[in-house]
Amino acid sequence: MARMKFLCDSERCIECNGCVTACKNANETEWGIQRRRVVTLDDGEIGKEVSISVACMHCSDAPCMAVCPTDCFYPTEDGLILHNKDACIGCGYCLYACPFGAPQFPKQGAFGARGKMDKCTFCAGGPEEDPVLEEQKYGANRLREGKLPLCAEMCSTKALLAGDAAEVADIFRERVVYRGHRNSAWSSVEHEAAESEQLAKNAADLAYDATQSV
């Protein structure tokens, strides 16, 4: 069974906001709702600026699901976290728990009362039998059509990757190997020159990994 994931390659993201636009267009979200956003850190500082596209990360242990008073979230077979808008009461707890700021609320009532929560569905629609209703409520269901989320499909630099976690990881791993990996990309350990032999071995291992399909 596939486990769907997004991955944004921060070396490639150029903050064009194409993913944001593509998402809004694919899902025809309500006014004021932006399911995906690009965050630029150290904006304008030469050599330090990094942009990353963020939306729902479809967590394995989803905080939104854990705190929802109506338990309206559910995991799908593809490892996505979807939600039932009929059961949503707009309390905002999911927004307070989510690390990525994914849940969005349309302002519908008086005194800032929130409408039904809206968030990225990985272009997988929602719990509605009727496809027309599904599209109105939850946006596109591209997965059913055999397509991936439009944000990733439209990404001009292929910074944003979406799909089966193993495949996405393979693509990214290949990029890391090509770029070389002082301290192995994610590691925080400072390697000594004497460990260069181990580094070469790691590189060989990773290069081998990158040739494997899974």
Place this chain on the structure above:
Amino acid sequence: MARYQSVRDIKAWLILLLVVLMALPATVLAQQGADARREAFQSMPGTQPSFWEDAMQGVSGRTQSNSPGADTLIMVEGERWREIRNQWISPGGAIALGGSLLAITLFYLLVGKVKLEHPRTGRKVERWSRWDRTIHWFVASLFIILAITGLSILYAKWFLMPILPTSVWAAWMTAAKNIHNYLGPLFGLGVLAMIIKWLKHNFFNMVDLKWFLKGGGLVGKGHPSAGYLNGGEKVWFWMIVFVGLTVVISGLVLDFPNFGQTRETMQLFLIIHAGSSLLLMAAAFGHIYIGTLGTEGAFEGMKTGYVDESWAKQHHDLWYDAVKNKTKS
């Protein structure tokens, strides 16, 4: 000839040297180019562990999104809020409410109802005016409604959701949230009125200290003296003042999210609101018990406004004396 030969040799050597010298920078440059590109790749900010460590600490940047907190890449406080709410508030509240109910039940079974020591005289003394009773029942009924809806928001998914069809479940929860949100501010007004109306009766004095030392009549013989309100009632009043106002103020912060509160503010006030309201509910069980089942003749005071003379003499002797002297003179 030998001389020419050596000149030719030197020429050949020079040419060779020239070729080598010309080729050398090219390879060095090529090597340098590859190193520079690799160096650039490896020193890009996104590949630095420190960058991701910062991201995990919740750094903020710039974004085109206008959602509150959208400029923060990873909000780290949410996980802590989830833990406090799900691991501490939820079970803690259940233990507090359950414990309170259990203690009251045990007390009822072991000690039982506090009966009137002397038969009713039939003469009535006015204890609570129409205003007092109106405020009391206004706050009390809102308290019960807010407690039921609030507890639904915290606990109902564990026991109500599995037995209700989704549509009924969704309708109940939507109603619960709206009732809770709209009645909350009215409850706040009621609490304020109550505090203002009853503040003058609720300053502690030496009589209350003696009342506490005798455990409100549970320790030692005879009922301790009490004025219009006894020590226990005063404690409940000050709980309403401090805990009740905490509930009201934190509730108002949550009820009106349109003043730009951050997610972190809302998390904090949700914890304060849930914790203090659960505490107040656990204490309210005791208040309700004492006012109804626990004390013979107490409920009619808040129902009709009048209590029996023998009840007044037994529970609030100083107040009874004061009222008697007043009516005599």
